[in-house]
Amino acid sequence: MKRVAASLVACLVLAACGGSSFEQPEPVAPDRAGLSEETLARQLAEAIAYPTIAKAGEPGHNAEVFAQFQAFLAREYPRVFEQLDVTDLGHGTLWFTLEGSDASLDPAVLIAHQDVVPVEPGTEGGWTYPAFDGVIADGYVWGRGAIDMKGHLVTLLAAMESLLEDGFAPQRTIHIGLGADEEVAGIGAGLMASWLEERGRRAWFVLDEGGSLVLDMPLTGRPTALIAVGEKGYLTVEVTARARGGHSSSPPQRTAVGLLARAITAIEDHPFEMSLEGGPVDEMLVALAPDMEGLQGFAASNPGLFGALIVDAMKDEDAPRAMLGTTIAPTVIEGGIVENVLPQHATALINLRLHPRTSTEDALAHLREAVAGLDGVTIKPHAPGSEAPPVAAMEGRAWEIVAGAAAAFAPEGTPVAPSLLVAGTDSRFFAGVADNIYRYSPARIEMEDLSRIHGTDERMKISNLPVMADYFRTVMVEAGTSGAE
Numbered sequence: 001m002k003r004v005a006a007s008l009v010a011c012l013v014l015a016a017c018g019g020s021s022f023e024q025p026e027p028v029a030p031d032r033a034g035l036s037e038e039t040l041a042r043q044l045a046e047a048i049a050y051p052t053i054a055k056a057g058e059p060g061h062n063a064e065v066f067a068q069f070q071a072f073l074a075r076e077y078p079r080v081f082e083q084l085d086v087t088d089l090g091h092g093t094l095w096f097t098l099e100g101s102d103a104s105l106d107p108a109v110l111i112a113h114q115d116v117v118p119v120e121p122g123t124e125g126g127w128t129y130p131a132f133d134g135v136i137a138d139g140y141v142w143g144r145g146a147i148d149m150k151g152h153l154v155t156l157l158a159a160m161e162s163l164l165e166d167g168f169a170p171q172r173t174i175h176i177g178l179g180a181d182e183e184v185a186g187i188g189a190g191l192m193a194s195w196l197e198e199r200g201r202r203a204w205f206v207l208d209e210g211g212s213l214v215l216d217m218p219l220t221g222r223p224t225a226l227i228a229v230g231e232k233g234y235l236t237v238e239v240t241a242r243a244r245g246g247h248s249s250s251p252p253q254r255t256a257v258g259l260l261a262r263a264i265t266a267i268e269d270h271p272f273e274m275s276l277e278g279g280p281v282d283e284m285l286v287a288l289a290p291d292m293e294g295l296q297g298f299a300a301s302n303p304g305l306f307g308a309l310i311v312d313a314m315k316d317e318d319a320p321r322a323m324l325g326t327t328i329a330p331t332v333i334e335g336g337i338v339e340n341v342l343p344q345h346a347t348a349l350i351n352l353r354l355h356p357r358t359s360t361e362d363a364l365a366h367l368r369e370a371v372a373g374l375d376g377v378t379i380k381p382h383a384p385g386s387e388a389p390p391v392a393a394m395e396g397r398a399w400e401i402v403a404g405a406a407a408a409f410a411p412e413g414t415p416v417a418p419s420l421l422v423a424g425t426d427s428r429f430f431a432g433v434a435d436n437i438y439r440y441s442p443a444r445i446e447m448e449d450l451s452r453i454h455g456t457d458e459r460m461k462i463s464n465l466p467v468m469a470d471y472f473r474t475v476m477v478e479a480g481t482s483g484a485e
Contacts, residue, residue: 022282022283022286022287022394022418024287024407024415024416025399025400025403025404025406025407025416026400026404026407027404027405027407027408028400028401028404028405028407028408028474028478029408029474030405030408030409030470030474031470031473031474031477031478032470032473032474033158033159033162033163033466033469033470033473034162035158035162035465035466035469036466037462037463037465037466039158040154040155040158040462040465040466040469041136041141041462041465042136043076043154043158044134044141044146044150044151044154044460044465045134045135045136045141045143046072046076046134047069047072047073047134047145047150047153047154048132048133048134048141048142048143048144048145048146048150049132049133049134049143050065050068050069050072050132051065051116051118051132051144052065052066052069052114052115052116052145052180053065053115053116053117053118054092054115054180054181054183054184054186055184056184056185056186057184059090059091059092059181059186059187060091063092066092066114066115066180069114070092070094070114073157076157077157077158077160077161078161079160079161079164079165080096080157080160080161080164080176083098083164084096084097084098084160084164084176085097085098085099087195089188089191089192089195090191091180091181091186091187091188091191092114092115092179092180092181092188093177093178093179093180093181093188093189093191093192094177094178095175095176095177095178095191095192095195096160096175096176096177096178097173097174097175098160098168098170098173098174098175098480099173100170100171100172100173100174100480101169101170101171102171102172103173105171105172105173105204106172106201106202106203106204106435107172107173107174107175107196107201107203107204108172108173108174108175108203108204108205108207108475108476108479108480109174109175109176109177109192109196109203109205109206109207109430109434110156110174110175110176110177110206110207110208110472110475110476111176111177111178111179111189111192111206111207111208111426111427112149112152112153112156112176112177112178112179112208112209113149113153113178113179113180113181113182113183113188113209113426114150114153114178114179114180115179115180115181115182115183115184116144116145116148116150116183117144117148117183117454118144119131119144123456126456126457127142127456127457128142128457129142129143130143131143131144131458132144136462139461139462139463140459140460140461140462141459141460141462141465142457142458142459143458143459144458145458146458146459146460147441147443147445147449147450147452147453147458147459147460148209148453148454148458149209149441151441151443151460151464151465151468152209152441152443152468153178154465155465155468155469155471155472156176156469156472157176158469159469159470159471159472159473159476160176160472160473160476162469162473163473163476163477168476168477168480170476170477170479170480170481171480171481171482172204172479172480172481172482174476174479174480175192175203177189177192179192179426182425182426185234185424188426189426189427189428189429189430190429192429192430193429193430193432193433196430196433197432197433201433202433202434202435203430203433203434203435204398204434204435204436204479205392205398205401205402205434205435205436205437205438205479206427206430206434206436206437206438207402207438207439207440207475208425208426208427208437208438208439209425209439209440209441210228210231210421210423210425210427210439210440210441211225211226211227211228211419211421211439211440211441212225212226212440212441212442212443212444212445212450213225213226213406213410213414213442213443213444213445214226214445214446214447214450215444215445215446216446216447217288217291218447219288219291219292220288220291220292221291222291222414223410223411223414223444224287224288224291224414224415224416224417225403225406225407225410225414225415225416225417225440225442226284226417226419226440227402227403227406227416227417227418227419227438227439227440228418228419228420228421228438228439228440229280229391229392229393229394229418229419229420229436229437229438229439230279230280230356230388230389230390230391230392230420230421231388231389231420231421231422231423231424231425231427231428231439232326232353232354232355232356232388232420232421232422232423232424233353233354233355233356233358233359233360233385233386233387233388233389233424233428234351234352234353234354234385234386234424235351235352235354235360235363235364235381235385235386236331236349236350236351236352236381236382236383236385237349237350237352237363237364237367237379237380237381237382238347238348238349238379238380238381238382239260239263239264239267239347239348239349239350239367239371239377239378239379240260240345240346240347240377240378240379240380241256241257241259241260241262241263241335241345241346241347241374241376241377242256242259242344242345242376242377242378243255243256243258243259243342243344243345243376244342244344245341245342245343245344246341246342247340247341247342248339248340248341248342249340251342252342254376255342255343256335256342256343256344256345256346256376257335257336257343257346259346259374259376259377260333260335260346260347260348260377262374263348263371263374263377264330264333264348264350266370266371266373266374267328267330267350267367267370267371268328268330269370270366270367270369270370271325271328272325272326272327272328272355272358272363272366273325274311274314274315274321274324274325275307275311275324275325276303276307276310276311276324277357278355278356278357278391279323279324279355279356279357279391279420280391280394280418280419280420281303281314281323281324281419281420282303282304282307283394283417283418284417284418284419284420285300285301285303285310286300286301286303287415287416287417287418288300288415288417289301290415291415311324319422322353322422323419323420323422324355325355325358326352326353326354326355326358326363327352327353327422328350328352329350329351329352329353330348330349330350330351331349331350331351332348332349333346333347333348333349334346334347334348335347349382350367352385353422353423354385354387354388355388355420356388356389356390356391356420358388359387360381360385360386360387363385364379364381367379386424386428387431388428389427389428389430389431389437390431390437391420392436392437392438393435393436394418396436397482398435398436398438398479399436399438401475401478401479401482402438402440402475403416404478405442405471405474405475405478406440406442406471408471408474409442409467409470409471409474411444421439425439427439441468442464442467442468442471442472443460443461443464443467443468444461444463444464444467445461445464449461
């Protein structure tokens, strides 16, 4: 008993002396646009009515609809299109520049994407209102793209429009980028990043989608402003197994299909390391700890001390586990064309979402190590992958602006928590030309509505829209009037 007590005392002493240094940001002074719910809801509803669906590998797909949508934006936000320098980067991508008075300051970049995902065939009847009608009803704007991400786009442009109406003249240059192919992993954001690189410019920070103010955060059941300071990389590998072909009546001991099955099993049985290292999960836990109860809250406030226990607990759930390391997901398998013929090769595609501490080179080496004992199995990239961007700073003036504005427009007492986005965004293209990349859309959203993204009955609460515009206006004012960082 004495040993147990001594251990507990030691833990308390260590907890008091160590742990994460993450601190809650101070709210910045709000700069409100004073825009009405009715106006913003109408603009979003009309934006939804343009089915801006891109297609992988076809940059010109749906060009007429995108042109119509951009003409609509020019009508709704005339000052943005007339007073800012607007560059058509091609493939539907628009790049806006509001020149600052001090050219020595690196620009701030805020981006959004115009494209949306299609409605899955056969699910149209499940929508309360047609997906591309842009219906305003029951306190929401309904339709594809309401959250992802025309609500974000409309309120961003509305915020800039209001600033220009007030004569906003920033010290720091501000860029707004509107891509047209984010949902199909296209090249629009890459064109934006190239524009900066070609001119020898580097963004002070980039702000994109990826986090939000979750009203019922699963770990706490309370509101949390989640700002993604990192996101995962992407790599799909092709696993091929080769063996003797021939008639199925006299198969070898190891067929190509059987060998591929063994390879997939070997890879899944050789997972990547799961830990709190190299990402923002420990800072996220510290931010959430005050809203967590008992020992759970105590452990979360001291991830350096209880890291192993935290990792063990998070590994039990799919979503939390994805934040701890690189994930392995076999998604496609092919082999054989006739039931009585042995294929000479069988192939599987395995999708990896790379943790910031895992490079594409490291990932390939890890997988090849898993199948080293299986003769006839090879692994190669299916297509070029993308590295995980560096984790952004959780201190300094850029963080203070992005996170401080999130705190300013959140319900009182809401923690701001850094997080790791397990999916991918356009912002990854800026990894080589930006000091920090943040991902946050300030809508107040419940988990149930988040599940509608890319699904049925996507919708945005109308009361969110003025708050979102105020957030973007505040960020641009703070960034535009901040001097040397």
